Amino acid sequence: MSAEATNPEAHPEARPELRRRGRTRLDLRRLGRAALLGPTSRDRLPDAIGHVAEAHRAHHPDADLSLLRRAYLLAETSHRGQMRKSGEPYITHPLAVTLILAELGAETTTLTASLLHDTVEDTEVTLDQVRAEFGDEVCFIVDGVTKVEKIDYGAAAEPETFRKMLVATGNDVRVMSIKLADRLHNMRTLGVMRPEKQARIAKVTRDVLIPLAERLGVQALKTELEDLVFAILHPEEYESTRALIAAHAGERDPLPAIADSVRAVLRDAGIAAEVQVRPRHFVSVHRIARTRGELRGSDFGRILVLVGENADCYGVLGELHTCFTPVVSEFKDFIATPKFNLYQSLHTAVATPEGYVAEVIVRTRQMHRVAEAGVVALGNPYATATPDAAADADEERVDPTRPGWLSRLLDWQQSAPDPDTFWSVLRAELAQDREITVFRADGGTLGLPAGASCIDAAYAQHGEAAHGCIGARVNGRLTSLSSPLSDGDTVQLLLAQDASSGPAAEWLDHARTPAARIAISSWLESHPDRAMSTTSAARAPLSVIGARGGGGNAVADLPDATVRLAGCCTPVPPDAVAGFLVRGGAVTVHRIHCAAVAQMRAVGRTSVAVHWRATADCRVTLLAESFGRPHLLADLTEAIAREGVEVVSATVEPPVEQRVRHSYTLQLPDAAGLPALMRAMRDVPGVYDVRRA
Numbered sequence: 054m055s056a057e058a059t060n061p062e063a064h065p066e067a068r069p070e071l072r073r074r075g076r077t078r079l080d081l082r083r084l085g086r087a088a089l090l091g092p093t094s095r096d097r098l099p100d101a102i103g104h105v106a107e108a109h110r111a112h113h114p115d116a117d118l119s120l121l122r123r124a125y126l127l128a129e130t131s132h133r134g135q136m137r138k139s140g141e142p143y144i145t146h147p148l149a150v151t152l153i154l155a156e157l158g159a160e161t162t163t164l165t166a167s168l169l170h171d172t173v174e175d176t177e178v179t180l181d182q183v184r185a186e187f188g189d190e191v192c193f194i195v196d197g198v199t200k201v202e203k204i205d206y207g208a209a210a211e212p213e214t215f216r217k218m219l220v221a222t223g224n225d226v227r228v229m230s231i232k233l234a235d236r237l238h239n240m241r242t243l244g245v246m247r248p249e250k251q252a253r254i255a256k257v258t259r260d261v262l263i264p265l266a267e268r269l270g271v272q273a274l275k276t277e278l279e280d281l282v283f284a285i286l287h288p289e290e291y292e293s294t295r296a297l298i299a300a301h302a303g304e305r306d307p308l309p310a311i312a313d314s315v316r317a318v319l320r321d322a323g324i325a326a327e328v329q330v331r332p333r334h335f336v337s338v339h340r341i342a343r344t345r346g347e348l349r350g351s352d353f354g355r356i357l358v359l360v361g362e363n364a365d366c367y368g369v370l371g372e373l374h375t376c377f378t379p380v381v382s383e384f385k386d387f388i389a390t391p392k393f394n395l396y397q398s399l400h401t402a403v404a405t406p407e408g409y410v411a412e413v414i415v416r417t418r419q420m421h422r423v424a425e426a427g428v429v430a431l432g433n434p435y436a437t438a439t440p441d442a443a444a445d446a447d448e449e450r451v452d453p454t455r456p457g458w459l460s461r462l463l464d465w466q467q468s469a470p471d472p473d474t475f476w477s478v479l480r481a482e483l484a485q486d487r488e489i490t491v492f493r494a495d496g497g498t499l500g501l502p503a504g505a506s507c508i509d510a511a512y513a514q515h516g517e518a519a520h521g522c523i524g525a526r527v528n529g530r531l532t533s534l535s536s537p538l539s540d541g542d543t544v545q546l547l548l549a550q551d552a553s554s555g556p557a558a559e560w561l562d563h564a565r566t567p568a569a570r571i572a573i574s575s576w577l578e579s580h581p582d583r584a585m586s587t588t589s590a591a592r593a594p595l596s597v598i599g600a601r602g603g604g605g606n607a608v609a610d611l612p613d614a615t616v617r618l619a620g621c622c623t624p625v626p627p628d629a630v631a632g633f634l635v636r637g638g639a640v641t642v643h644r645i646h647c648a649a650v651a652q653m654r655a656v657g658r659t660s661v662a663v664h665w666r667a668t669a670d671c672r673v674t675l676l677a678e679s680f681g682r683p684h685l686l687a688d689l690t691e692a693i694a695r696e697g698v699e700v701v702s703a704t705v706e707p708p709v710e711q712r713v714r715h716s717y718t719l720q721l722p723d724a725a726g727l728p729a730l731m732r733a734m735r736d737v738p739g740v741y742d743v744r745r746a
Contacts, residue, residue, distance in 0.1 A: 108155035124168040131176035153234040157426040163227045166194035174199045197221025197228035209472035223463040226428045240281040255285040264483035270394040270427025279336040294339045307350045318376045327359040351409040358415045377403035393488035465568035478567045494545035505565045507534045512569040521554035535563040549680045609640040610662040622647040625671040626724040632663035671724040674746040677715040680739040681708040696730045
C-alpha cells in the first residue's frame with residue numbers, strides 16, 4: 054500500500070496485456086493535478102475520477118455514482134499533502150487501484166471501498182467514520198484490507214496482515230480483489246525502490262498474491278503480475294524473452310490469417326461468433342519456449358472464439374475439428390468440468406495446411422468475463438432478491454462464492470498461531486495448483502488438493518476425531534490411510550472406538566493438507582511417549598489355514614480320486630464348483646468364479662465333474678478385519694461358539710495402524726448357517742468386516 058510507489062513508466066514492456074487491449078494508460082501526473090484542485094461542485098463528478106466513472110458505467114450503466122463521489126472526496130481530503138516516492142500526490146494510488154477494478158467490472162461497493170482502502174491505515178480517518186458514512190459492508194472491506202500495526206507485531210506484521218486479509222476474504226471475497234489490484238499498481242510503480250526491496254516484494258507477490266489471483270480466477274491481474282515479477286526476479290530470462298517477442302514482431306504472423314479462416318468456417322456454418330487473436334504474455338512465451346524449444350509464428354498467441362450460448366461452444370468445436378486437422382492431445386473440456394477457480398472454456402489445437410499449429414480457446418462471453426475477472430465478475434455476493442431478504446447485521450457473513458480451498462485455509466490457519474508456521478504453510482498450500490473432489494459415504498463431498506491421501510480426507514471430514522482413523526474404503530474396497538485419492542473417488546473413513554487412539558508419525562509422510570499436518574504434529578508433540586511409530590513391526594504374512602487336507606462334502610466323478618477343497622476360495626455347499634485333476638491324481642475343487650479356474654483351464658488341466666454330498670456339514674475359512682481392543686479375540690470366539698461352530702484353527706496378525714486381521718478355519722454343522730455366522734461375527738464390537746477367504 055503506502056510503502057510502494059513511484060515510476061509510472063517502470064517495465065512498460067512487461068505489460069503486453071494492457072497494450073494489446075488498447076486500454077488507456079492512467080496519467081498519474083494529470084490525476085495528481087486534478088486531485089490538488091480539491092472538491093468540485095455537488096452537481097458534477099471530480100475530473101480525477103472521470104476514468105473510473107467511465108469504466109464503471111461500461112459494466113453497470115445504471116450505477117449510482119454519488120457514492121463514488123463522496124468516497125473520492127473523503128479519500129482526497131484525508132490523503133491531501135501525502136506524496137508517493139515518485140512525487141505524485143498519494144491520491145493517485147487509490148484512484149489507480151479503483152480504475153483497475155472498474156475495468157474488471159467490479160460493482161459500486163467494491164469501488165467505494167477501494168477508494169478508501171488506505172484511509173484508515175495512513176490517515177486520521179477511523180473505521181467508525183467509514184461505517185457511519187458508507188455503511189457496514191464498505192467498512193468491513195476497508196478493515197479487511199488494512200494492515201496490522203508493525204509497532205504491535207514487529208517482524209510478524211506481514212504474515213499477520215495476510216492472515217487478517219484471508220480471514221476477511223473468507224467472509225467477503227471483495228477484500229482480496231482490492232488487495233490484488235493494490236499490489237498490481239504497486240508492482241507497476243516499483244521502479245524507485247531499492248533492488249533488494251523490489252526483490253522482497255516480488256517474491257511475496259510470486260508466492261502468495263499470484264497463486265491467490267489464480268485461485269480466485271482473476272486472470273487479468275494474475276498474468277500482468279507474473280510478467281512484472283518475472284522482470285524483477287529473472288531479468289536475464291526476461292530480456293531474452295523480450296528479444297524473442299521483438300524478433301517475432303518483425304516477422305509475418307500466421308495467426309491473423311488462421312483467424313480469418315476460422316471466421317469463414319463459422320460464418321458458413323451459421324454460427325455467430327467473435328474471433329480474436331490473443332498474444333501470449335511474457336511468462337507464457339517463456340514457458341512455451343522452454344517446453345518446445347524453437348518457437349514458430351503461431352506459438353506467440355492463441356485464437357479466442359466468443360459465442361453466445363454453451364451449445365454454440367460445442368458447435369464451434371465440431372466445425373473446427375471437421376474443417377481443420379485437430380491435435381487430439383490438446384483437447385480439454387473445462388465447460389463440462391470447470392476448474393476449481395470457476396474457469397470454463399474449451400481448449401483445442403488445429404493444424405493448418407501450411408503446417409502451423411494454432412491453439413484455440415472457445416467460450417461464451419459470460420465465461421470470458423469470469424475467466425478474465427474471476428470473483429470480481431460475480432458482483433455483490435450479498436445482493437438480495439427482495440428487501441425483506443436482507444441479512445441480519447449480527448448474522449455470520451457467509452460468502453456463497455467461497456471456494457473449497459479457501460474454506461480449508463480458514464480452518465487450518467486457526468491451528469497455526471505461530472506466524473512463521475502460518476507463513477510457510479500458506480506458501481506451501483498455495484503452491485498446490487490443482488484440486489480434486491471426492492465423495493463421502495454419507496453423500497457429501499470433500500474438496501482436496503491433488504495428491505491428497507485418505508489421511509487428508511479424514512482430517513477434512515472429522516477434524517481432530519481423525520486421530521482415531523484406522524483405515525478407509527475407497528470405491529468400496531478396503532485400503533490403507535496412505536493411499537492417494539483421485540478425482541471422483543468415494544471414500545468411507547473407519548474410526549476406532551478407542552478414544553485414546555492417535556496418529557502414527559508416518560502419517561506425516563502421506564499428509565498433504567496443512568490441516569492434517571498441523572493436527573498430526575500437534576498430537577505427536579503432546580504425546581511424546583507415543584510419537585514413535587506404531588507400525589514399525591512388519592505385518593506377518595497372512596496365515597490362512599484352509600481345508601486342504603480333505604474334500605469335505607465334495608465328491609468327484611472320478612473313482613478313487615482324492616478330493617481337496619481349494620484354500621484360495623474355500624467352497625462350501627451350495628456353491629457352484631468346478632474340479633480339476635492335479636499332480637498325484639488328486640482333484641482340487643474351486644468355486645466356479647474363482648480366478649484359479651481360468652488359470653487351470655488356460656494351462657490345460659483336466660476338468661472333473663464335482664457335486665456335493667447330501668450331508669450338510671462343511672469347513673470354511675473366514676477373514677475378519679477389526680479395530681484393536683482388549684478381549685477382542687475372546688469375544689469373537691465366543692460369538693462363533695454361540696452359533697454351534699467348531700474353530701479348527703485361528704491366526705491373528707500384529708496390529709497395523711490399530712487394525713487387526715484375523716483368519717479362522719471353521720467346521721460348520723450346516724452350510725446354511727454360514728450367513729448367520731458371518732452376521733454374528735460382524736456384530737462383535739470393533740469388527741467392521743467379515744468375508745470368506
